[in-house]
Amino acid sequence: MMRYYPINKNNLLVLASMSPRRKTILKQIGIPFEAIGSMVEETLYGVMKPADIACKMAILKAESVQHIYRNRWILGADTIVVMNRRIFGKPKDNRECRDMLLHLRGKNHRVITGFCIVDPGGKTVHIEAVITKVKIKEISEIEIEAYIKTGEPFGKAGGYAIQGIGSFMIEHINGSYTNVVGLPICEVVNALVTCGSLEGFPLIE
DSSP, X not given: OOOOOOOBTTBOEXXXXXOHHHHHHHHHHTOOEEEXXXXXXXXXXXXXXXXXXXXXXXXXXXXXXXXXXXXXXXXXXXXXXXXXXXXXXXXXSHHHHHHHHHHHTTSEEEEEEEEEEEOTTSOEEXXXXXXXXXXXXXXXXXXXXXXXXXXXTTTSGGGOOTXXXXXXXXXXXXXXXXXXXXXXXXXXXXXXXXXXXXXXXXXXX
């Protein structure tokens, strides 16, 4: 097996995403990285299982930036919200956001993040889907309208942000909190260490 230089401040991880949440998580734990937006349209593959969709999107995102970063470790990730096999993407407008939150209120749903790691040789060395169960309280229509007016739901799968104002509606979760934010950091770090892109963790300069 070919060995590559590990991630460090001179050999940054490439995050194939411009998600502010994913960038914040990586900064918080001290992994040196640079982010680049992927050119992948977030299409939902209806015949595939939700976890497979999230992983497929993560792989496509990572692959879309490989031609720019040929000799670097790349992390791709995609998060979707699922309830009764219905996939809730990012709401396009107030009406779609309202519909999502009305469907999710008072019920359990799953948040699935698929992620992949591509080595500097261009080989995908890890693919994984992490699932967290989330219960949203019985939010009223008045609360939904007020939340939409904050602008926070837009750009978020399922139309809410657990790390922001939207935390008021989260009754409980079962599983990784950071997975709901957008990147299951425990599993990601384990994978980075296992595939050799990190020599150990936490990083010591």
